Each structure stands twice: as structure tokens, then as C-alpha cells.
Amino acid sequence: MVGLDIGTNSCGWVATDFDNNILKMHGKRALGSHLFDEGVSAADRRAFRTTRRRIKRRKWRLKLLEEIFDEEMAKVDPNFFARLKESGLSPLDTRKNVSSIVFPTKKMDKQFYKKFPTIYHLRNALMKQDKKFDLRAIYIAIHHIVKYRGNFLSNSSISNFSASKIEIDRFVNELNDLYSIFLPESGVIFDAGNASKVEDIIRNEQMFKLDKIKEIADVLPDTENKSGLKLSKKISKEISKAILGYKAKFEIILQVNVDKTDSSIWNFKLNDENADVNLSEITSDLTDTQLQILDLVRNLFSAISLLNIVDEGSTLSESMIRKYNDHAQDLKLLKTVIKNHSDRKKAHNLQLAYDKYVNNRHFVDVETKKAFPNKHLYRKSDFYEIVKKNLDASKEAVQIRKEIALDKFMPKQRSDENGVIPFQLNQIELDKIIENQGKYYPFLKEINPIKAHRMQAPYKLDELIRFRVPYYVGPMIEPTNSSYPQTRQNQSFAWMVRKAKGRITPWNFDEKVDRQKSANNFIKRLTTKDTYLFGEDVLPANSLLYQKYTVLDELNKISVNGKKLSVSVKQELYEDLFKKNNTVSAKQLKNWLIENQKLPYIKIKGLADQTKFNSSLSTYIKFPDLKLKCNTKC
Incomplete structure (x- = not known):
């Protein structure tokens, strides 16, 4: 006999005779164990892969933007894009050839940043000021819009979109x-x-x-x-x-x-x-x-x-500028408290708290020289907590406490809250910039090549914001016949089907990619084989047939007053209750039995949840609504 002890990260074994005496094998006792790494879920790996894909597609959009500007930019400043690529290098890096970023000299850069202290100041000026701006400034603004285009949670059209709607x-x-x-x-x-x-x-x-x-x-x-x-x-x-x-x-x-x-x-x-x-x-x-x-x-x-x-009636840039100004006013309050604070340790802690809040640096206690653990992102709530602990009783401190309670103290333009900004707000600003500066740079107003999208995205540049690779298409690489080692390595995560060869862009996506076949491949990858009917695909959990099976299976398991339900009663229940209700409760079942079966008392057994059935015909019930919507909209 062989005995096994199987765990999450080990497997023990022993071989014995029928009297439980351990046998010998090659002169040694036949027992042992094997250790291995514990299995982990694919969640972390999937998250990293999703992030890589998102960043790769962002770079893809920005590369397309650069190509649109390239010809006109070469007339203005042939080295502009080269300087931008070097902007991330340290001044000590030998590969860095210039110290400026936007303009050829550091002095010009300084003047530019003084005039436009944040990117939103620049975006706002490009929308409102009726004059010809430097093409480099226009590119910087549009680059920011395309890079941080916003989420796609709202399907509202640009003309009907309002950031102040909460409905x-x-x-x-x-x-x-x-x-x-x-x-x-x-x-x-x-x-x-x-x-x-x-x-x-x-x-x-x-x-x-x-x-x-x-x-x-x-x-x-x-x-x-x-x-x-x-x-x-x-x-x-x-x-x-x-x-x-x-x-x-x-x-x-x-x-x-x-x-x-x-x-x-x-x-x-x-x-x-x-x-x-x-x-x-x-x-x-x-x-x-x-x-x-x-x-x-x-x-x-x-x-x-x-x-x-976003303030009601304001653009995104105007609201961000308001935040910038509010932050400056609040900083004056905080500096006054720090300057006049009687407790120098608390004053220093306030200074360090602000330093970390703005620059995300480690918070170090001035006396012990001990750094607070930086286990997570330094959030606004962390900053508020330290500020409240170290304030004095001055009138400025009273004002700061009030603003903290209202959640208005020291707002930042860049924060994790910006994840709720929809793409429509950025596209509205992009279109205003194009309309204002397109008078001086006609290439900006190039019409969207996709006729069907022109109502919502009139310009070619709009597609860089509005276009999303459908989730069912996946990575834009072919799963087979690739000559690139990295592509061959990731073939298991690719299923896209091409219509034609050539480079894929937002403007030719439907000409190059077969959406229907890619979607079919996507579904097939997610399905598995049945454990009872070998070789057969499993049914979707929300399919009509499988939901019918789960409802009837649950009806088969229940008993009323100690007796199983007859076939005819189950069919009547199926028609009268399950086809008309998204969820069927135990109370509904009792009422139905009293009314239709005329039972003097009812005792139900066999329900996994004593209050209701776990299964339902939700898909069947939704179908009439879906059919109606299709008839009116499709």
C-alpha cells in the first residue's frame, strides 16, 4: 500500500504492507517527502501584464502624435523631439547633450515656465488667447492631453457632457x-x-x-x-x-x-x-x-x-488653476503658523509634512532622526492628520482646521482623485485648442479619416483620445508566425486576427483587424472543457439552457411537508414564478403553494438559503428588455 500526505507546498509518501510495516526499497525505508513552492494566483502577474500593455499603448498613441507634428516641427525646431527624449536623463549623464527641454536654451525655458507655471496654465491660454502660439508649446499641451486622456466610464456625447451632473x-x-x-x-x-x-x-x-x-x-x-x-x-x-x-x-x-x-x-x-x-x-x-x-x-x-x-461652469484647466491659486494661499497660512509657532519641533514637523506631501519624500523626525515607514503612498489624509496634530491656537491655525474639515486645504493638481476625470473633459479642451490655433497651423484641423466618428470626433487628433483597443482584441500582435522572440514568448496572451498586413493605427483599425474573429477567439480562450462530457465545451453560467438546468436542479432537491414535488408542480412553478421573477423567495413559494395546491400547512426543506432560491432565469427575464432596446436603437 502507498500512503500520501499532500499539502500546499509538500507531498509526503510511504509504502507499507497490509500490516502497516514500512517496506524497503534498494536497502532503504520506502518513505520520504518532496517540497515545492506553494501555488500562487495569477492576479499579480495579470496586473503587471495589464499595466505593461496600458503603458505600451500610451507610448503608441504619443508616437503617432509625434509623427503628426514631425513635418511642421522640423521647420520650427529640428532638434525639439531629440531634446524631449533627453529630458529624462540626469545632468550628470554623458548622453545628455543639452540642458534645456522645450526651447534651445535654458534661459528661454525659464521664461516659458515663469509665464506658464503649470501645464494647465498653458492649456487655458491656448484655448482663450487669440494669437499665434509657438508650435512647441502647442505640442507640449496636446501631448499632456493625449497622455492623460481620462477614463471611459461615461458614454455621454461631447455636446451633452457636463461635469456637474450627478443625477x-x-x-x-x-x-x-x-x-x-x-x-x-x-x-x-x-x-x-x-x-x-x-x-x-x-x-x-x-x-x-x-x-x-x-x-x-x-x-x-x-x-x-x-x-x-x-x-x-x-x-x-x-x-x-x-x-x-x-x-x-x-x-x-x-x-x-x-x-x-x-x-x-x-x-x-x-x-x-x-x-x-x-x-x-x-x-x-x-x-x-x-x-x-x-x-x-x-x-x-x-x-x-x-x-x-471641476468647478461648475468651468473647464478642467480653469479648475486646476483655481486649485493652484488656492494651494498658494493655503501655503501662506501654513508658513505663518510655522514662523510663529512656539513649539519648534511641531513647527519643523509641519514643514516636513508639507515637504513630503508635495514631493513625496520620507518624513524624518528632527530629534530622533528616525524616518517614518513609507509603506504606502503619502495621501492627503496622512498630511491632514499630521498637520492637525502639530498646529497651534493661532487664527491661521483655526482657518487651516476649518479648511481641513471641509476637505479643501492645500489641494493639488495631481492626485489619485484624478482617476475620475472622464476623457470628454480633455477632448473638449483639445477641440478648443485646435479651433483656436488651427487658424495658424492648418494641419491641426485635419478632418477625422473615419467618417462615422466625425460627429463626436471631428478632427484626426481626436481619435488619439477617443480610440480604445477593444478588450476582446487583446494585444495587437499576431499569435503565430512571428519573427520576434518577445512576441513568440507572449503568444499565449495574444489572439488577434488580422484582415490585412501593415501598421495598425486608430484610423485604420477596422481595415487591419477582424473584430468578429478576434472576439470569437477571445471567448474560446475563456471556455474550458466539461468534466463529465469529455471534449465538450462548458455552457456559460448565464446561458438560457444552463440557468434552466440550475433552476430545475434546485427544485428537484426541495421537499414540501416531507414529500418531493411532482413533475407537473415543478413545471407550474417554473412557469408562474421563475419566468416572471428575477429572484424567487421562500415566501413566494409558500404563497404559491397555498394558493394553487390548497395545502393546510407548509414546511419546506432542501433550500441552501432558507430565504430564497439561489438560481434564477435572469437572462430569460432580461431578454424582452434587450429585444425592445434593439428594436428601438439598432
């Missing part, structure tokens, strides 16, 4: 629809009539955030609905925390039973540096409805965060 009424109505599907018996209802009150609270710049949370939690639930009021208030409080950027308990929002050991994964801020990690962990076991609720909350959080970045 609380739509949010509340959709939330009510989702909770009626997700928790039909709970009585959770939010008051759509108070949507304007919630929006007023959010937009109130003089109200502290903690007060906003309390106010929103009070007005969001429907107080007339007494049956679910307690739970509605509980959920409202956590939603208000989440949308305003505070730590929220997402297990309460999504009504998930969580062990105490796992509670930390569910309790986080949506703007945490590890928020994406937490979200990836909690979303794996959520239903479609729970995921939609989570997306709603996240989208509203992004809209509110954007409202705090």
Missing part, C-alpha cells in the same frame, strides 16, 4: 428597482422625492463631510415605509459614507453574511489605494443584481469626486 434622482430610482429584485421581502425603499435634497447636501461647500453623511442617511430612506425602515436607514448610512469617500461597510450595502475574519475586506474606502484589490475579492461571489448596486454606488462616488475637481 441623484436616477440613482435613487435605479437603486429602488435593484433592491426590489434583490431583497423583495425586505421592504427596503429609498425616497425618490428627496433626491433634490440629497443633491443640495452634496453640493453644499460649507457643510462638513461628516454632517453630510448624517443628513443624507436621514433623508434617503422612505420614512413612510415602516416595515423596511430600519434596514433602509442602515443601508443609507453606508451608501452615504461610500459616495463621499469614507470607509463603508459594503457587506451591509450588499446584504452579505460575512465572517468576522473577512470583515476587513468588505470595509474600505472607494478611493483607497487597495480599493481595486478589495473589489476584486468581494465581487467574485456577488449576484448580477449586487454587482449592479455596487456599480451604481461607484459611479455616483466618481461623479461626486469629479464635482470636487
Whole structure:
């Protein structure tokens, strides 16, 4: 007999006879162990690969931008792009030939940066000032727009886009629809009539955030609905925390039973540096409805965060300039506190805190010379915490404390909050720059070669912002017949199918890439083979056939009053309940049995979740809506 002890990073073995005596093999006892590295998930590897791909595509867009400017730039300054490439080198590097970046001399650069202290000052001037700017300055501004083009969370057209929209009424109505599907018996209802009150609270710049949370939690639930009021208030409080950027308990929002050991994964801020990690962990076991609720909350959080970045009625550049000026005013306050502080150690700590906040340097205690651990990005909240601990009682310190409470002290142009900026804001500015400077440089106003996109992206340069390689196309390399070693090495992560040879650009993408065949390859890579029917592909979890199987399988396992359901009863349940409800609860089943089977009492056994069925015909129920949308829009 052979005994095995298999672990996560070891495998022990022994060979014995039937009396459990260890046998010998080649004169030695037949036992041993093998150690190996513990298996790790592919999440980290996937994250690095995604980041590499994103950076590679950014460089691809910037290279195309350089090619568009190259001919005209050669007439103005033939060495401009060479200087830009050297700008990242240290002055001590022997490969560095010039000390300037934008202009040929260091003096010209200094004058340029003095006139435009930030890139947003330059962008704003290019949009508004009716004069011919230096082509090098135009390139620098457009380069910044293309490089940091923004997210694609909103599908709004440029003409209808507004950074000040937060649409609380739509949010509340959709939330009510989702909770009626997700928790039909709970009585959770939010008051759509108070949507304007919630929006007023959010937009109130003089109200502290903690007060906003309390106010929103009070007005969001429907107080007339007494049956679910307690739970509605509980959920409202956590939603208000989440949308305003505070730590929220997402297990309460999504009504998930969580062990105490796992509670930390569910309790986080949506703007945490590890928020994406937490979200990836909690979303794996959520239903479609729970995921939609989570997306709603996240989208509203992004809209509110954007409202705090871009002032109503202002462009992105104007808002960033306002931040720059506010920062300068707050710095004067802080310097006054540091200069007049009676405790020199605290004054020095304030100086060091600001130094790290702006330059992200290590924070060192002046007396002990001990550096604080730099385990994570030095965030605004960390800076606020140190400032509050080291302030004195002066009037300037009182003003600083007030601004910290309002989350307005020392705003920065570059922060992790900028991830909520949509691409539309940057494209609006790009189009204004093109219209203003295109009078002097006609090549900027070259029409978009893709006729179908001209309504939303009239210029060729617009495609560098709006175009995204579809996720189902993947890396833009062919998986076979490559002569490049790096490409051959990464063939397992490539599935794109070409229509024609040649260089791929945003303007010829559909001429070079077969979207349909690439999409089919993408789906095939994600499917696996069935463990029962060897060689057959598995069915998608949300396919009509598989959902029908899971519903009938769950119906087969339950018993009512100690007896299994007959085939005819199961078919009637299938038609009357499952085809009409996204989620079927135990209470709905009882009511149906009382009404249709006339049973005097009902005792149900066999449900994995005693309150509801885990399976549903969600895809079947969505199909009429999808068909209607297709008939009206397609």
C-alpha cells in the first residue's frame, strides 16, 4: 500500500504492507517527502501584464502624435523631439547633450515656465488667447492631453457632457428597482422625492463631510415605509459614507453574511489605494443584481469626486488653476503658523509634512532622526492628520482646521482623485485648442479619416483620445508566425486576427483587424472543457439552457411537508414564478403553494438559503428588455 500526505507546498509518501510495516526499497525505508513552492494566483502577474500593455499603448498613441507634428516641427525646431527624449536623463549623464527641454536654451525655458507655471496654465491660454502660439508649446499641451486622456466610464456625447451632473434622482430610482429584485421581502425603499435634497447636501461647500453623511442617511430612506425602515436607514448610512469617500461597510450595502475574519475586506474606502484589490475579492461571489448596486454606488462616488475637481461652469484647466491659486494661499497660512509657532519641533514637523506631501519624500523626525515607514503612498489624509496634530491656537491655525474639515486645504493638481476625470473633459479642451490655433497651423484641423466618428470626433487628433483597443482584441500582435522572440514568448496572451498586413493605427483599425474573429477567439480562450462530457465545451453560467438546468436542479432537491414535488408542480412553478421573477423567495413559494395546491400547512426543506432560491432565469427575464432596446436603437 502507498500512503500520501499532500499539502500546499509538500507531498509526503510511504509504502507499507497490509500490516502497516514500512517496506524497503534498494536497502532503504520506502518513505520520504518532496517540497515545492506553494501555488500562487495569477492576479499579480495579470496586473503587471495589464499595466505593461496600458503603458505600451500610451507610448503608441504619443508616437503617432509625434509623427503628426514631425513635418511642421522640423521647420520650427529640428532638434525639439531629440531634446524631449533627453529630458529624462540626469545632468550628470554623458548622453545628455543639452540642458534645456522645450526651447534651445535654458534661459528661454525659464521664461516659458515663469509665464506658464503649470501645464494647465498653458492649456487655458491656448484655448482663450487669440494669437499665434509657438508650435512647441502647442505640442507640449496636446501631448499632456493625449497622455492623460481620462477614463471611459461615461458614454455621454461631447455636446451633452457636463461635469456637474450627478443625477441623484436616477440613482435613487435605479437603486429602488435593484433592491426590489434583490431583497423583495425586505421592504427596503429609498425616497425618490428627496433626491433634490440629497443633491443640495452634496453640493453644499460649507457643510462638513461628516454632517453630510448624517443628513443624507436621514433623508434617503422612505420614512413612510415602516416595515423596511430600519434596514433602509442602515443601508443609507453606508451608501452615504461610500459616495463621499469614507470607509463603508459594503457587506451591509450588499446584504452579505460575512465572517468576522473577512470583515476587513468588505470595509474600505472607494478611493483607497487597495480599493481595486478589495473589489476584486468581494465581487467574485456577488449576484448580477449586487454587482449592479455596487456599480451604481461607484459611479455616483466618481461623479461626486469629479464635482470636487471641476468647478461648475468651468473647464478642467480653469479648475486646476483655481486649485493652484488656492494651494498658494493655503501655503501662506501654513508658513505663518510655522514662523510663529512656539513649539519648534511641531513647527519643523509641519514643514516636513508639507515637504513630503508635495514631493513625496520620507518624513524624518528632527530629534530622533528616525524616518517614518513609507509603506504606502503619502495621501492627503496622512498630511491632514499630521498637520492637525502639530498646529497651534493661532487664527491661521483655526482657518487651516476649518479648511481641513471641509476637505479643501492645500489641494493639488495631481492626485489619485484624478482617476475620475472622464476623457470628454480633455477632448473638449483639445477641440478648443485646435479651433483656436488651427487658424495658424492648418494641419491641426485635419478632418477625422473615419467618417462615422466625425460627429463626436471631428478632427484626426481626436481619435488619439477617443480610440480604445477593444478588450476582446487583446494585444495587437499576431499569435503565430512571428519573427520576434518577445512576441513568440507572449503568444499565449495574444489572439488577434488580422484582415490585412501593415501598421495598425486608430484610423485604420477596422481595415487591419477582424473584430468578429478576434472576439470569437477571445471567448474560446475563456471556455474550458466539461468534466463529465469529455471534449465538450462548458455552457456559460448565464446561458438560457444552463440557468434552466440550475433552476430545475434546485427544485428537484426541495421537499414540501416531507414529500418531493411532482413533475407537473415543478413545471407550474417554473412557469408562474421563475419566468416572471428575477429572484424567487421562500415566501413566494409558500404563497404559491397555498394558493394553487390548497395545502393546510407548509414546511419546506432542501433550500441552501432558507430565504430564497439561489438560481434564477435572469437572462430569460432580461431578454424582452434587450429585444425592445434593439428594436428601438439598432
